[in-house]
Amino acid sequence: MPFLSLPLISRRSVALAPFGIVMSRAATTSQHWALLSDTHIPANAEDSYRGFKPVENLKTVAAQVAAAKPESAFICGDLARLEGLPADYEQLKGLLAPVTDKAPTAMILGNHDNRKNFLAGFSSSQKGTQSVQGKHVLVVDGPAVRFVFLDSLLQSNVTPGQLGKAQRSWLSEFLKNSNDKPTMIAVHHPPDDGDGSLTDFQFLFQIVKPHKKVKAIFYGHSHVYRYDVMDGIHLVNLPAIGYNFSDDQPVGWVDSVLTAQGGDFTLHAIGGNREKDGKTVSLKWRG
Ligand SMILES: [Zn+2]
Numbered sequence: 001m002p003f004l005s006l007p008l009i010s011r012r013s014v015a016l017a018p019f020g021i022v023m024s025r026a027a028t029t030s031q032h033w034a035l036l037s038d039t040h041i042p043a044n045a046e047d048s049y050r051g052f053k054p055v056e057n058l059k060t061v062a063a064q065v066a067a068a069k070p071e072s073a074f075i076c077g078d079l080a081r082l083e084g085l086p087a088d089y090e091q092l093k094g095l096l097a098p099v100t101d102k103a104p105t106a107m108i109l110g111n112h113d114n115r116k117n118f119l120a121g122f123s124s125s126q127k128g129t130q131s132v133q134g135k136h137v138l139v140v141d142g143p144a145v146r147f148v149f150l151d152s153l154l155q156s157n158v159t160p161g162q163l164g165k166a167q168r169s170w171l172s173e174f175l176k177n178s179n180d181k182p183t184m185i186a187v188h189h190p191p192d193d194g195d196g197s198l199t200d201f202q203f204l205f206q207i208v209k210p211h212k213k214v215k216a217i218f219y220g221h222s223h224v225y226r227y228d229v230m231d232g233i234h235l236v237n238l239p240a241i242g243y244n245f246s247d248d249q250p251v252g253w254v255d256s257v258l259t260a261q262g263g264d265f266t267l268h269a270i271g272g273n274r275e276k277d278g279k280t281v282s283l284k285w286r287g
Helices: 006-020 054-068 085-101 115-123 165-177 202-208
Strands: 030-036 070-073 105-107 137-141 147-151 183-186 212-217 226-230 232-239 250-258 262-272 278-286
Touching: 030 054, 054 085, 054 250, 054 262, 070 115, 085 115, 105 115, 165 202, 165 232, 202 212
Parallel strands: 030 070, 070 105, 147 183, 183 212, 212 232
Antiparallel strands: 030 250, 137 147, 226 232, 250 262, 262 278
């Protein structure tokens, strides 16, 4: 597992430093991100679906994430239960405090969010906001990789998503004008041809494919935990925190260590199918 060795080298270099052994910083630069999705937080803490209480689930996950001490975190959309009501976001804010108090947390909008209500409660906490007409878009640059958080919310409580022309034009220009740092894209809707997916996913691929720095696309929405590769670009479907749609899927979050060469992704399953709990998937980025 070549990528697992990177953070270990990094830790050892700290231990050896007093003895005068200096290791190259560039070779060991990594970023620790907590990857969350589909929290589906309702105002009413007792709300349940398929036997899961999203509020209880996020309490458990927030404590685990805080204990893992990531440098940053993101939530891949469907922050709110169904319609993105102001009271949903109030509840979410309180539940996330153990994470957001310590690590900047980027939030992506899904089809169960409401952009106006979300921004009223969270806009000041969102770092790296880009000027894209009618969309909540962020760019977060780190030492090893860069994240671009896109907005596929088309209409609250309507299933399919769309980036739209203005956002696609922005992304195209951004990728042309930014440096070659390995770039991760995150968006709520799946980049596939499903009826409830990202309706303009083919345009998205046309834009990102020629830019070799784009290494992976992270998404949520399906409440499925899954890895695929398309045209050398890794597709990472993050599990839901609120509830699963089928018993064979985990409920939980993914801890990650990312470098310029690849990433290690460890599932923390708190419910549903926990078979892969604690298991790490290592990905190598395209060259
Ligand atoms: Zn969802």
